[in-house]
Amino acid sequence: MSLKDRHLIDTSDFSIEEINAILDIAQDMEKNYENYSQICRGKILATLFFEPSTRTRLSFESAMLRMGGNVLGFSDGETSSAKKGESVSDSIRVVSSYSDIMVMRHPKEGAPRLSVPKAMVPLINGGDGGHQHPTQTLTDLLTIKNLKGEIANLSVAFCGDLKYGRTVHSLIKTLSRYPHMKFYLISPEQLRLPDYIKESLSRKYNVSFVETEDLESVISEIDILYMTRIQKERFFNEEDYIKLKDSYILTRAKIANAKPDMLILHPLPRVNEIHPDVDDDPRAAYFEQAEYGVYVRMSLMAHLLGVV
Numbered sequence: 103m104s105l106k107d108r109h110l111i112d113t114s115d116f117s118i119e120e121i122n123a124i125l126d127i128a129q130d131m132e133k134n135y136e137n138y139s140q141i142c143r144g145k146i147l148a149t150l151f152f153e154p155s156t157r158t159r160l161s162f163e164s165a166m167l168r169m170g171g172n173v174l175g176f177s178d179g180e181t182s183s184a185k186k187g188e189s190v191s192d193s194i195r196v197v198s199s200y201s202d203i204m205v206m207r208h209p210k211e212g213a214p215r216l217s218v219p220k221a222m223v224p225l226i227n228g229g230d231g232g233h234q235h236p237t238q239t240l241t242d243l244l245t246i247k248n249l250k251g252e253i254a255n256l257s258v259a260f261c262g263d264l265k266y267g268r269t270v271h272s273l274i275k276t277l278s279r280y281p282h283m284k285f286y287l288i289s290p291e292q293l294r295l296p297d298y299i300k301e302s303l304s305r306k307y308n309v310s311f312v313e314t315e316d317l318e319s320v321i322s323e324i325d326i327l328y329m330t331r332i333q334k335e336r337f338f339n340e341e342d343y344i345k346l347k348d349s350y351i352l353t354r355a356k357i358a359n360a361k362p363d364m365l366i367l368h369p370l371p372r373v374n375e376i377h378p379d380v381d382d383d384p385r386a387a388y389f390e391q392a393e394y395g396v397y398v399r400m401s402l403m404a405h406l407l408g409v410v
């Protein structure tokens with residue numbers, strides 16, 4: 103099995119065996135860090151971010167630097183030639199010749215997929231609009247594997263903006279491919295998981311899910327609570343956002359009846375949806391999750407570059 107020269111646009115581009123291989127090497131990279139510190143010597147990662155990011159861009163950059171490689175790129179479409187009207191595919195074609203691997207974030211759904219034919223080096227989707235975010239999913243899977251032991255037999259609740267939250271879309275599709283998963287979809291009615299995703303989950307994977315607006319009524323059944331931010335930037339008007347923005351605020355009181363080993367995850371950034379008091383609860387794992395993002399991106403890039 104080789105992932106060399108492949109692109110990662112959607113997690114379904116990789117088999118579960120390939121995803122597990124990335125997670126295994128990521129675990130080894132964390133443990134035996136020194137062994138990998140020079141494997142990307144002479145390699146260049148290009149980061150093309152047409153939309154804001156802290157964790158995704160910086161963890162990719164950190165990952166490449168930790169493997170001895172170099173990075174270049176932009177963190178704002180306003181400072182790139184996109185501002186002059188250059189098409190994304192022209193940018194990708196040119197940056198391909200400046201780098202060995204590229205990661206791109208774009209506000210338009212499908213922009214990375216459309217760029218693939220112009221990419222002469224591996225292209226990674228760092229988030230496309232309200233669609234997919236495959237490397238956050240790898241991060242989430244590594245977190246679950248590290249903290250739960252295996253990815254199987256889990257009840258996972260997604261809470262918040264399931265309509266626009268691309269991290270949810272990628273993660274639920276991927277978790278459905280692991281054995282015996284059960285899902286709770288907790289959101290206001292207006293922010294429910296899109297039908298096209300629900301239909302594909304039931305059709306392809308025959309998974310069961312419960313939809314509810316009420317977190318507290320199901321909290322005692324959950325193994326993993328995946329909180330999400332209401333995606334302000336995807337709303338068509340501010341009024342709708344204001345009505346929904348504080349739909350769920352997780353507090354210590356609300357997790358009083360949760361399982362003692364429930365994991366609380368969040369892709370971050372958070373706004374109001376997790377009260378800072380929860381940070382000290384042993385179940386809160388979102389800062390560890392962010393750290394695992396570096397190892398998993400190291401492993402992903404090392405695989406696509408064919409150096410592991």
Ligand code: NCD
Pocket residue numbers: 157158229235238268269330331369370371
């Ligand atoms: C997420 C994203 O960009 O979709 N952030 C991230 O990459 N960790 C989540 C979010 O912005 O709410």
